[in-house]
Amino acid sequence: MKTGYLNRCARKLTAIAGIIGVTTFFGVPAIAQGQTITPDNASPVPMDNSVPPTRGSQYPQSGSGTPGTNGATSGNLVELASTNQSFSTLAQAVEAAGLSNTLASGDYTVFAPTDEAFNNSLPQGAVEFLLRPENRTLLRQVLTYHVVPGEVTSNELATGSVTTLGGGVAVRVTPERVIVNDGSVVQPDIRANNGVIHAVNRVLLPQQLRQTIASRLETQQPNQAPQ
Numbered sequence: 148m149k150t151g152y153l154n155r156c157a158r159k160l161t162a163i164a165g166i167i168g169v170t171t172f173f174g175v176p177a178i179a180q181g182q183t184i185t186p187d188n189a190s191p192v193p194m195d196n197s198v199p200p201t202r203g204s205q206y207p208q209s210g211s212g213t214p215g216t217n218g219a220t221s222g223n224l225v226e227l228a229s230t231n232q233s234f235s236t237l238a239q240a241v242e243a244a245g246l247s248n249t250l251a252s253g254d255y256t257v258f259a260p261t262d263e264a265f266n267n268s269l270p271q272g273a274v275e276f277l278l279r280p281e282n283r284t285l286l287r288q289v290l291t292y293h294v295v296p297g298e299v300t301s302n303e304l305a306t307g308s309v310t311t312l313g314g315g316v317a318v319r320v321t322p323e324r325v326i327v328n329d330g331s332v333v334q335p336d337i338r339a340n341n342g343v344i345h346a347v348n349r350v351l352l353p354q355q356l357r358q359t360i361a362s363r364l365e366t367q368q369p370n371q372a373p374q
Contacts, residue, residue, distance in 0.1 A: 236260075252341060
């Protein structure tokens with residue numbers, strides 16, 4: 148593991164804050180052999196209180212329907228997502244969760260679900276449900292599970308566990324692709340000036356969080372009025 152990479156992570160970890168209502172410790176990603184490095188001290192991830200709640204086997208080539216071009220640097224992570232049509236749902240969710248300022252500064256790696264991923268891997272109505280102001284904390288838990296402190300490019304990833312701001316994800320690297328939990332990286336190394344995005348074809352969720360969303364979605368869906 149590169150010394151410069153570790154030093155960069157160590158500097159940026161001091162600015163990281165916690166998931167609302169959850170006491171947890173965050174670690175830099177383990178990029179080899181499943182090891183996880185966890186810092187002795189962690190600060191909480193700040194919420195943007197000024198932002199009001201709002202409503203394959205191989206990597207594809209750049210072009211229509213793909214998230215972006217490898218190696219391109221165009222603004223910070225939030226700006227890059229908000230100007231890319233493949234990440235419109237993600238950009239809306241980041242704003243609704245109050246994470247825009249956090250992800251616009253510091254170095255981060257984001258496993259970013261595409262719009263298609265949101266549509267195909269969540270229950271019907273889940274996106275609208277998560278974007279409601281009363282579900283902001285739950286939405287933050289979903290999003291921070293996709294964010295790794297520090298910049299990790301695709302050639303630094305290796306099979307093992309990677310610690311995100313919301314827990315650990317399992318990474319498996321094959322000659323054809325990078326698999327993250329039950330999803331795959333469909334476009335790696337979309338560069339921002341404060342990190343890197345790896346577009347994924349699934350919304351990554353730990354099992355408990357997936358069950359929580361399904362349960363709350365079922366109980367909080369508005370009742371259909373009789374015709």
